[in-house]
Amino acid sequence: MITAVETYRSAEEAARALGGGGAIYLAGGTLVMAEVNANRTPPRLVRTVDPGLRQIVASSETIRLGAGVTMAQILASRDCAVLHDVARQIGGPQVRSMATVGGNLFARHPYGDLAVALLALGARVALAGQTSLRSLADLLRDRERPALVTQIEVPRPRGDRAFGFVKIARIHPRGASLLSIAAFLPREGSRMRGVRIAYGGMADRPIQAAAVERALEGAVLDEGTIARAVAVAAQGLEPPTDSLASAWYRREVVGVHLRRLLERLSRP
Ligand SMILES: Cc1cc2nc3c(=O)[nH]c(=O)nc-3n(C[C@H](O)[C@H](O)[C@H](O)COP(=O)(O)OP(=O)(O)OC[C@H]3O[C@@H](n4cnc5c(N)ncnc54)[C@H](O)[C@@H]3O)c2cc1C
Structure with a gap:
């Protein structure tokens, strides 16, 4: 199939062109071009130079x-x-x-x-x-x-200990993540308020770990709080099984990496 690339001056024009269907947006192309080569994209690629x-x-x-x-x-x-x-x-x-x-x-x-x-x-x-x-x-x-x-x-997070990210991959340094964790831990005094914990690799898309957030919200980030958060690290989640890891493995190790990340962010 021949794929046509349409280039628009503004993002709004590109969005209108996509609206008609039968087209896919092309950004850097690192993923889209593989799909084009495999004939898995619609016949029109839409991009913008906005x-x-x-x-x-x-x-x-x-x-x-x-x-x-x-x-x-x-x-x-x-x-x-x-x-x-x-x-x-x-x-x-x-x-x-x-x-x-x-x-x-x-x-x-x-x-x-x-x-x-x-x-x-x-x-x-x-x-x-x-x-x-x-x-x-x-x-x-x-x-x-x-x-x-x-x-x-x-x-923008305030302070060095308000945000942390960890990626777990089998191949270093450039492998795809079998799981990743990002923690946003804003403090009001010594207590955390407005906590958000996000996971990659624990569902088909990035998700928030609601049970962990509940365990951390309003608490002081000490040993006891970290233990309570780790205990619910995989609660309510159904991670995928794929070539990188099984669902069982992901459930087993997510708490280990969450603990390390929270311990790192708890140090002055
Ligand atoms: C060898 C290799 C290694 C990689 N390693 C990693 C890695 O370690 N970690 C990681 O996270 N990713 C990795 N990636 C995946 C990928 O490069 C990135 O996730 C990248 O950010 C995709 O961006 P792109 O601009 O190339 O998207 P494209 O390939 O152009 O598009 C990807 C999809 O996003 C849609 N899209 C793009 N921009 C928009 C927009 N503005 N609005 C709506 N839809 C949009 C497209 O229509 C398409 O469906 C890797 C890819 C390759 C090929």
Whole structure:
């Protein structure tokens, strides 16, 4: 099948072109091009050269990433320091120079490491042609419905111990994650308020670990709290079995890695 690539000046025009169906949005192409080569895409690829999609705009409160910002751009930006550890662990240099933030939100398991971090940070997304922002959690729940993401707004965590990320892979340094955990632990005094814990590899898409969040919310991050959080690390979750790990293995090890991450974030 011959695939046609349509290029639009603005994200809104691209979104309109997608709206008619029979087309797929092309960002960095690290995943889409494999689908094209396997004849698994619709006959039309839609892209945009809208410069807004490549911009990073930072303020004291938020970082606003254009959906077309690449992992390499994140790594080159001091404003994005909070995301460096995550972006560094995505693929090799060639993948990072093409792979975009927007594409990562739609990447299927075992990919989507950045989406896990953004979910824990409470990111919100802007869609082409819409004025209000939507929570990333909401977008991830029904991401099968086509919508062109233009911006991702990331609240800045306060302090070094407010955010942490861990990726567990069999092949180092560039393997796909068999699971990943991102923890956002804002403190009010010594207590945690507004906790978000996100997992990758524990479902078919990045999800929040509600039972762990309940165990941590309002508590002091001490040994007892960590033990209570670890005890419910896999509660209510049905992780997949795939070539990287079985569901049983994921359930067994998620608590081990959660403990290490929480212990790291509990140290002064
Ligand atoms: C060798 C290799 C290693 C990799 N390693 C990792 C890894 O370690 N961790 C990881 O997380 N990922 C990894 N990936 C996956 C991938 O590179 C990234 O997840 C990447 O962010 C996808 O971005 P892209 O711009 O290339 O998306 P594309 O391939 O262009 O698109 C992917 C999907 O997202 C949709 N999409 C893209 N942008 C938007 C948007 N703005 N709005 C709506 N839909 C959109 C596309 O339509 C398509 O369905 C790897 C990929 C490869 C090939």
